[in-house]
Amino acid sequence: MKLRFAIGIVLCFCLFGFNEPAYKMAKLKYNGGGDWYGDRTALPNLIKFCNENLKTNFQSEEETVEVGSAELFNYPFVFMTGHGNVIFSDAEARNMRKYLMGGGFLHIDDNYGLDQFVRPQMKKVFPELDFVELPVNHPIYHQKYDFPSGLPKIHEHDGKRAQGFGLIYKGRLVCFYTYECDLGNGWEDYGTYAGDTQEARLKALKMGANLVQYALTQ
DSSP states (O other): HHHHHHHHHHHHHHHHHSOOBBOEEEEEBSSSSSTTTTTTTHHHHHHHHHHHTTTBBBBBOOOOEEETTTTGGOOOOEEESSSSSHHHHHHHHHHHHHHHHOOEEEEEEEEESSSSHHHHHHHOOOOOOEEEEEOOTTTGGGSSSOOOOOOOOSSSSSSSSHHHHHEEEEEEEEEEEESSHHHHHHSTTTTTTOOHHHHHHHHHHHHHHHHHHHHHHH
C-alpha cells in the first residue's frame, strides 16, 4: 500500500472522529549522539490540542520511530528535535527520502544547536534540494490559525528572528524546519522553562496544529 493512499485513509478517520484512535504521531530517533528524545512532553500536548481543536483522532501518546525503520511509513506526521549531532546512514537517508516522496511529512525543530548537524544529513536525503525560507503567505501559516507574520518566536537565544524553512519536492512541502523558534518547547507542559507564558504556549500549539492540519490535507 502506497503511503499516500494509507494517509488518505487515515485522514478520513482523523477528520470524521471515529471512537478508536485513527493514527499516531512519532518522534524520530536518530544516531550520532544528539538528544533526539528532547521535548519529552511536547507531542502528547500537541496531540491533545489537535484532537480538541482540529477534531482529529490521534492516539494520545507519541511513539518513537527510527530513521531507517519500515515503521516510519506508519506515521503521517513525524517530529524531529534535539541540540546535538545527527548522523543518517546511506540506508537511513534512502528510507527517509522514500517516506517523504511517498506522502510523509517531517517537522524538524531546532532546539538550539541542531542546525549545523541536521542540514548536511537532510542533504543526504535530498541532494537536489535546498532549504528555502517559506514566505509569510505560505498556506502552512494560514490553516485553522492565522499567522500573518509567519513563524512565532517562542524562546529567545541569539536575538535572531524565527524562521521557517522547507524542502519542496515536486511542488509539495515534505519537510518543515523551524529555526530560532523553539516551537516544540512551547508545546511542553506549562512551566517547564523559566519565562514561559501562556500566550507564547498557545501560539506554539496553534502553529503546531497548523503543521498537523497542513500535513494531513495537502
